[in-house]
Amino acid sequence: MRFIDVITKKRNGKVLSSEEIDFFIKSYTQGEIPDYQVSALLMAIYFNGMNHEEATHLALAMRDSGDVMDLSQIKGVKVDKHSTGGVGDKVTLVLAPIVASLGAKVAKMSGRGLGHTGGTIDKLESIKGFHVELSPDAFIEQVKDIGISVIGQSGDIAPADKKLYALRDVTATVDIIPLIASSIMSKKLASGADAICLDVKVGHGAFMKNTKDATELAQLMVDIGRLAGKKVTAILTNMNQPLGHKIGNALEVYEAMETLKGRGPSDLLDVVTTIASQLLKDANIAKDDEEAKQLITDSIQSGKAYQKFEAFVKAQGGDISVLEHFEDFLSSNKVEVISNKDGYIIDMDALSIGNAAMLLGAGRETKADVIDMSVGIDLHKKIGDHIAKGDVIATLYVNQKGIEEAKSLVLKAITTGKDKVEQNLIRGIVR
Ligand code: URA
Secondary structure, three states: OOHHHHHHHHHOOOOOOHHHHHHHHHHHHOOOOOHHHHHHHHHHHHHHOOOHHHHHHHHHHHHOOOOOOOOOOOOOOEEEEEEOOOOOOOHHHHHHHHHHHOOOEEEEEEOOOEOOEOOHHHHHOOOOOOOOOOOHHHHHHHHHHHOEEEEEOOOOOOHHHHHHHHHHHHOOOOOOHHHHHHHHHHHHHHOOOOEEEEEEEEOOOOOEOOHHHHHHHHHHHHHHHHHOOOEEEEEEEEOOOOOOOEEOHHHHHHHHHHHHOOOOOHHHHHHHHHHHHHHHHHOOOOOOHHHHHHHHHHHHHOOHHHHHHHHHHHHOOOOHHHHHHHHHHOOOEEEEEEOOOOEEEEEEOHHHHHHHHHHHOOOOOOOOOOOOOOOEEEEOOOOOOEEOOOOEEEEEEEOOOOHHHHHHHHHHHEEEEOOOOOOOOEEEEEO
16 A cells, blocks of 8 residues: 555545555554655645544554553443543542542543643642652552552553644644544543543633534544443533633642532532533443432542542652642742723633633643643632622732733633623533
């Protein structure tokens, strides 16, 4: 087979066979075809698309390009979740201990943040001593022992996706549904869980700006998962404003712990409850949503969820003695953002707020950037709240970098109107 024929076929709008997709992924992973030819194919895919079968073959070929985790030694249903990326998204930090405290097995690999979106692994690293790299054996032993482990992506999971994603990033071919779906699902399928719940974010701060595109992405990922023999559900959740109030690494760990202790913001708790309920049903721990919700509430109120979080932190080397005073890890330099508008907040551009946090040092503009764990944004007002000129709408935790730009981005992100509006948090479920 010649790669130029594969490029020509896709350029002419034809459907690629599974053999052609396998040839593409194997040869590219082994360094047998150059980036310039793969770039041409990616652009042809960008303009001519891929059908569900092609996207599924691509996901499976990328899954098989490296290691596939074997979690069979862990008894019980192994659950996983994935977010397509948002601002203030600390769902994993809350959800994983809750479902583990109820008997589900969480053996999860998470990513780092880039641009305006944060990553769970960076957030966990804001806990002193926490290790995000464990050997596969240690990872499995920990899940057998306490029901939960969250680690960084190992080097050998879907290496084809790693290479392709880097190329997509510099060839303007990231934002196309079949490539996003196959990229995400290749890694999820290689991670070995039995049941996966996908949190597909919709809105300003997300990849998918509208419900139609988000539904299409969700449906494709669910189909790929089903064809690969997994239980996959996708929940569409609102990312028109940040989730919760806090954005930034240590700030988000703090808010996650508050939520585990029953003092969290309602939007975060609602998203956590929706995804956790689905996973508890998939793991045969709850028969329906009502029972799942009751179990989740009991786990938080009894302290079991927070105890599981502590056990998890301790098992991965984190210093639990610092958790009670986690505010100490936030920068002591604070700057208030004062409203210059009156009215109800009707819109809050999550992308701008995510960028503001990144400029303060909470995120990476490029992969090589080093994160400042202690900085970020605490939003005191959200959509639906009334503000008046002079009100403090946010506190920035800062350390020299980006203060004025961040302040102006937060101010510009907020639109006010005369009438109160409600945000619809859960936009749909795709099974
Ligand atoms: N996240 C991924 O892992 N892959 C994509 O293509 C987009 C977002």
